[in-house]
Amino acid sequence: MNLxxxxxxxxxxxxxxxxxxxxxxxxxxxxxxxxxxVPALLQIFGKLASSQKGxxxxxxxxxxxxxxxxxxxxxxxxxxxxxxxxxxxxxxxxSLLGGGNLTKLVGTIASxxxxxxxxxxxxxxxxxxxxxxVVAKQLGGRPNGSSVSRLFSEQAGNISSxxxxxxxxxxxxxxxxxxxxxxxxGSSQEPASSGMGWLLPLLALGALGLGYYLWSQNxxxxxxxxxxxETKEGPITDRVTEVIEEKGNTIVDTVQEVITIDPKFLExxxxxxxxxxxxxxLTSVLKGVTDEATAKAALPKLEEFTPMLEQLTTEAGxxxxxxxxxxxxxVGKNLGLLQKVIDTVMAIxxxxxxxxxxxxPMVEALTKFTK
Numbered sequence: 361m362n363l364x365x366x367x368x369x370x371x372x373x374x375x376x377x378x379x380x381x382x383x384x385x386x387x388x389x390x391x392x393x394x395x396x397x398v399p400a401l402l403q404i405f406g407k408l409a410s411s412q413k414g415x416x417x418x419x420x421x422x423x424x425x426x427x428x429x430x431x432x433x434x435x436x437x438x439x440x441x442x443x444x445x446x447x448x449x450x451x452x453x454x455s456l457l458g459g460g461n462l463t464k465l466v467g468t469i470a471s472x473x474x475x476x477x478x479x480x481x482x483x484x485x486x487x488x489x490x491x492x493x494v495v496a497k498q499l500g501g502r503p504n505g506s507s508v509s510r511l512f513s514e515q516a517g518n519i520s521s522x523x524x525x526x527x528x529x530x531x532x533x534x535x536x537x538x539x540x541x542x543x544x545x546g547s548s549q550e551p552a553s554s555g556m557g558w559l560l561p562l563l564a565l566g567a568l569g570l571g572y573y574l575w576s577q578n579x580x581x582x583x584x585x586x587x588x589x590e591t592k593e594g595p596i597t598d599r600v601t602e603v604i605e606e607k608g609n610t611i612v613d614t615v616q617e618v619i620t621i622d623p624k625f626l627e628x629x630x631x632x633x634x635x636x637x638x639x640x641x642l643t644s645v646l647k648g649v650t651d652e653a654t655a656k657a658a659l660p661k662l663e664e665f666t667p668m669l670e671q672l673t674t675e676a677g678x679x680x681x682x683x684x685x686x687x688x689x690x691v692g693k694n695l696g697l698l699q700k701v702i703d704t705v706m707a708i709x710x711x712x713x714x715x716x717x718x719x720x721p722m723v724e725a726l727t728k729f730t731k
Contacts, residue, residue: 363519364515378438382442396469399520401487415506415508418492425489427501445489446486449486462484468530517639517698631676632690637668643701646698655708663718669722687729691726
């Protein structure tokens, strides 16, 4: 199952026309906007679902939806029904994301697709309850925090792959109301194993932020500082460049060491990012294969991933034993998702003969990480 595909299949044809009419956009503009909005919202909801409080919030929001609307979306987007759906969506977005995150999200997507923020925000209010309705339906109409967390964890690769190239959400979601919540006990292993490449950099940023906070407390009160962090491979030492406005003059000064990061920690970050890039790239290329001709066109692109896989093998070999275990779990989960794509593609007549010699050794190499 691909959650993004399930949702986008609902937003086509007459539904797109209805949405366009409601937000004041052409069908083509609406199509472009929804293709960015759906995975973007799913990614933000996924961040929310990574904490216990956030997953419970999502489950509660889905529990209040009328799932019968999914059976007739065109009707749900007509007249008074549309007004009701828009109000529901507005309330959902406000309560789940908070005003700051919603404003950032609207601005980011609007800028990417070249639309007005007002139009984009209106579109999101209609799309959000549809997205959550589809999610709730996949959970049997009775979602709970654990099932929501698990589903978003399983679909993380599909969601990430569906984000249009060039669309970066940056720090959107950093101020989620539930971002401080603890992870579900029933799925506590999942975020660590399936999000290793993201978790470690976030921890590093948190450490750097703490270092700057402690350092800044010792500065003279009349100095207003803007800080830029720089890191060097190493042992990694973080230094801070201070820009001080004092009596109308700008003074730039490089000041004391703040924090030293263990090189082993940085190695784990590097391996996690390499693996994430590899799975994302392979999935993206393979999804573009629809027949023997497109398979031949994809072959050179797939061959480009061979050196990346070899480098990943070398990097993973340097990890401590406990990190290798977590990395193996991460690879295993993502390999399972990738294998579904591979199986679908290889079943197309003529494709296996073209791509088998390249894809099969890659799968075998990735499988070794899980043992």
